[in-house]
Amino acid sequence: MKCAIISVGTELLMGQIVDTNAVFLSRELNTLGYDVLYRYTVGDNDGRLEQILELALNDCDMVLTTGGLGPTEDDMTKETVARFMDDVLVEYLPAKEWLLKAKERRGKTFTDNNFKQILLPSKSTVFPTQVGTAPGFCCEKDGKYVICMPGPPREMTDMFKRRIRPFLESMQDNVIYYRTLRIFGKGESLVETELLDLIDAQTDPTIATYAKMCECSVRVASKRPTLEEAANAVVDMCGKIKEILGDCVYSDEDEDLAEVVGRKLIAAGTTISCAESCTGGMFASRLTDVPGISEVFERGIVTYTERAKMEELGVTRSVLEQETAVSPTVALQMAEGLAAKTGSDICISVTGVAGPSGGTGEHPVGQYFCGCTYKGKTIVKKVETHHHERDFNRYHAVLTMFDMINRLLEGMEIRSGKDIWGNQ
């Protein structure tokens, strides 16, 4: 099925925000077996939106729009689409109930113009929202479809995953099945090089690599008459890929590393505490993104000063003076000091130079040390990212911390000798 994506919103044309929705939808639609022929971006202007709808449905069987479903005056996607599809807007009673409940919950922050959102095309299939207040919908006319979704990415992606994807799947003859492998410790170019023979030979399943910040992923998709055939083909190919890439593959279900580790900790009842310097609380923040983590997470200490490192974790002044705060011994003392204080099963630490400034010849921006105490042993790992961006280095260090924990829990190697210290 051929389709087009229309992003509605003057803020996009002003260049204020990046259109992540269009990228997300392009990828999802391709994976579902839909061909995306065009993407359009248009401002909050009904005449122009109508013109684009006309053009797109000339070539395509389906158009997906994002944006312009909100409560304010300039939101006009719904009105334009209804008119274009020869339909009218009517009060949709279930949506009114959803809104009344939302209003009750939120009290006075809820304004009357929100009620504009209960008007929907009379013949449409409605997709409720679980994140925002604007429902989505699908209109059909003469075998052509227009699917409208809200613009805020959190609302759109949630609605797509829960409602639109199953709807689109139900319209396809073949079934698509896919898995996304997540990889930390090998870059996209290296992953692609290692998989080159498989990629060159691909027909079905298809294999695509994607770069993410500090990590990458491989998506394996198959389109077959039955789910079973497609799933078997994908699982088989994933097995081959994992054999080639080795233990840097940490998930084959597109989970975040924090989620994978958090889930394992909760399942095993393994308690954890953390001591952070350069990451400034980001490790604790990511770990506590995981619902239910309060079962096992005891405490986190962000020691941004030398005094805090000494007072909270028992790091010694002589080590700070002789080796500086960015050193394997400080990472070790941080982890062991935390273990002595908390008694948590796993105590993880990090100290380093996040940048953009503060680097020296011996301790360049992007250098950091992670320590981890587990079952009476402490291991310290040194990393140099060779990057200068503060956010990159901080996030990289957080992923390395999760990776170390994951490897310890699974009994895997913590990589190459010379960058490892500790009382193993």
Added chain:
Amino acid sequence: MKCAIISVGTELLMGQIVDTNAVFLSRELNTLGYDVLYRYTVGDNDGRLEQILELALNDCDMVLTTGGLGPTEDDMTKETVARFMDDVLVEYLPAKEWLLKAKERRGKTFTDNNFKQILLPSKSTVFPTQVGTAPGFCCEKDGKYVICMPGPPREMTDMFKRRIRPFLESMQDNVIYYRTLRIFGKGESLVETELLDLIDAQTDPTIATYAKMCECSVRVASKRPTLEEAANAVVDMCGKIKEILGDCVYSDEDEDLAEVVGRKLIAAGTTISCAESCTGGMFASRLTDVPGISEVFERGIVTYTERAKMEELGVTRSVLEQETAVSPTVALQMAEGLAAKTGSDICISVTGVAGPSGGTGEHPVGQYFCGCTYKGKTIVKKVETHHHERDFNRYHAVLTMFDMINRLLEGMEIRSGKDIWGNQ
């Protein structure tokens, strides 16, 4: 002048890469006073590109394309544009010289198909490249313009800054100036309601509201013959808006609240420490996003258990038993315990129910208490978000913490009486 942007490249439609070119060009064109009416993305397909050119030049005076100027078979932008503008491709001799020089520099990585790039529309204005090997150009027909640029972002942005921007400036009568106000504490609907008279009456400057997670922004833009006139009109309108919205406007330069607060703390040399429960380190993580914050950030404690609250911050067992961990007294004890321990000028705390589960009748999901000790006084604020999403509630609490600090630093009110406790 009205214009459209066309991004050419099948890889964009597959969702493999984010179209940063379109965002860059949108912003640049708007700043130059060009109205961007549409953005289109089309694959490497000449028929579809021609159709889009036709549609775009129907409404617009100018089209800018990126991509499809390279040496490979699927690059066909130049051929399509030349045909569409009634021109032919000819060997452009200066381009041949540039290429010969590039070939000399690069040696064997230079392939013969690069010479496809010396063919350019005979009547075009040519823009040399200093980064890649594909020149850009501008064709004109009947007062309509098509400007073609290479697709790789480094090549495109360099060519735009050096060649295209001066070219476009020379064609313009007006300039654009804009500011973005950032708001915490009022939702988009409420902001729009309060600004309705101004929005309804808008001609120039224009006013537009945008929703972000837990906050919103207002963009004010003016297009005038001189930068000074445009800037004056915008500053004047921002003043009116701030008068209406009050002190919930925390920036008129589109800065994050964490950045605003971090900058103020660093400038004043005001030291800070934090004690977090439900936000799990997210406050510390956001604060330490700010470069240079190590000057003033002393430490952060994430006390996820009652034991950690007692040991680290001196929260008393009797209060935990009588009032539970989610209570104003615990938030107060956390902030004051931290102040006693660290002596930091500002000690901020938070305890609450992030969700999605764990709520009770008395302490529903989304309820949290923030405490702040400053100049010997502690203030505690209660918030109920009425949201169930863990990430929303955590982020909302973090913004409230920054907002409290901002208000204390500026001597502003910490809002309504009944939700405030403390030894003020």
